[in-house]
Amino acid sequence: MQAPFPINLRLVGWLSLAQLISWGSIFYTFALVMAPVERDLGLSRAESSLAFSLALLVEGLLAYPVGRWIDRGHERAVMTGGSVLAGVCLLLQGSVTGMVGFYAVWAGLGAAMAAVLYAPAFAVVTRRFPLNFRRAIILMTFLGGLASTVFIPLTAWLMALWGWRHAFIALAALHLLVCAPLHALALRGAPRPSPRVAAADPQAVKGVTDFILSAPFLLIGVFVVLLMAVTVALPAHMVSLLRENGLREVWVIAIPAGIGVIQVLGRLLLYFFEHHVDPHLANRLIPCLIPLGLLALLAAPLSIDWQVGAVLLFVLLYGLGNGMLTIVKGTAIAQYVNRDHVATLNGALGLPLALARAAAPLLLGLLWTAQAGYTHGLWLLLALSVVGVGALMLAQQLALRSR
Numbered sequence: 001m002q003a004p005f006p007i008n009l010r011l012v013g014w015l016s017l018a019q020l021i022s023w024g025s026i027f028y029t030f031a032l033v034m035a036p037v038e039r040d041l042g043l044s045r046a047e048s049s050l051a052f053s054l055a056l057l058v059e060g061l062l063a064y065p066v067g068r069w070i071d072r073g074h075e076r077a078v079m080t081g082g083s084v085l086a087g088v089c090l091l092l093q094g095s096v097t098g099m100v101g102f103y104a105v106w107a108g109l110g111a112a113m114a115a116v117l118y119a120p121a122f123a124v125v126t127r128r129f130p131l132n133f134r135r136a137i138i139l140m141t142f143l144g145g146l147a148s149t150v151f152i153p154l155t156a157w158l159m160a161l162w163g164w165r166h167a168f169i170a171l172a173a174l175h176l177l178v179c180a181p182l183h184a185l186a187l188r189g190a191p192r193p194s195p196r197v198a199a200a201d202p203q204a205v206k207g208v209t210d211f212i213l214s215a216p217f218l219l220i221g222v223f224v225v226l227l228m229a230v231t232v233a234l235p236a237h238m239v240s241l242l243r244e245n246g247l248r249e250v251w252v253i254a255i256p257a258g259i260g261v262i263q264v265l266g267r268l269l270l271y272f273f274e275h276h277v278d279p280h281l282a283n284r285l286i287p288c289l290i291p292l293g294l295l296a297l298l299a300a301p302l303s304i305d306w307q308v309g310a311v312l313l314f315v316l317l318y319g320l321g322n323g324m325l326t327i328v329k330g331t332a333i334a335q336y337v338n339r340d341h342v343a344t345l346n347g348a349l350g351l352p353l354a355l356a357r358a359a360a361p362l363l364l365g366l367l368w369t370a371q372a373g374y375t376h377g378l379w380l381l382l383a384l385s386v387v388g389v390g391a392l393m394l395a396q397q398l399a400l401r402s403r
Helices: 009-027 030-041 045-071 075-093 099-116 118-128 133-144 147-162 164-186 202-212 215-236 238-244 249-276 279-302 307-336 342-348 350-366 375-402
Strands: none
Touching (some): 009 075, 009 099, 009 118, 009 133, 009 164, 030 099, 045 342, 045 350, 075 118, 099 118, 118 133, 118 307, 118 342, 133 249, 133 307, 249 307, 279 307, 279 375, 307 375, 350 375
């Protein structure tokens, strides 16, 4: 009988450190570099923002081939190469002199994100710990959830100390001197894929296609894409949302910064209590925190006396829900579709996820009006989250019934 907790904690810990650095130095630094890049390169806000959208698009386009390579046992090469690419692109970022170079750097960083962020890392631990991958993923997200809390002030400090160009040299060094060697050493001895998957057998490819066309996968795709749209749209407008609901400026700044800590708190709760709760029940309940939080936010203007309390309830529900939602999204395909092709199947959602991430903040902004504020947009996000939760519940029901 296999041990009840057969997880290599050292491996998960090293991968967690790499996630902290990768998320913090790539994903969360763009907001800080926008203003100095616009000033030095003479770009407009629309021109600079396009670079990050390009990175998300490249990440989405490469998610499927990256997933295929990982399923074939090339996880070490993928994640090590991704860290090297991230380091090189961050070095180049410090020397860009025009818009084309800036776009090229962020296209490269998009390719690096496809190889080093949560999706490939979750696939790695799913392949290595097939009986306890969910617990390994929870552990991995503890540090990753603090990426914004650590790297936004760190990068801002480096930029104030050395200027933005030299600051990115320091960030590049973290990838080249920490993440790349870490992936190269920690990911030795990858489990072998089945012979047909390793050889790209046509029948194996057909099997992946069958899974992609299955009802559970399509429903989970609806769930992941819609909830991603909701949870990406809200942070981009969080400060304005809080101001509209009457919070003092100190709370308006403190709450968005503290959401990362609340997310980690949610993951800690899931880690300590998951053995006492049916994981399928947890998968049904956790996503419900997002629409419940939106309901609290929509109810806030209805009572002046309770407005601030309702907004704080939203922040608590949203932070806890979003923190644990990462685990549900990262494990749903392995639990309800297929575990052997988990990286490929998650990769198949890469492009729709990239489009959702790019479009959602823009859509919420377009729905804002001076008279109604964000009310119309929040009702749309509530409807999308309810549909997404329903899709997951139906996928779960179909998958468990078929077993």
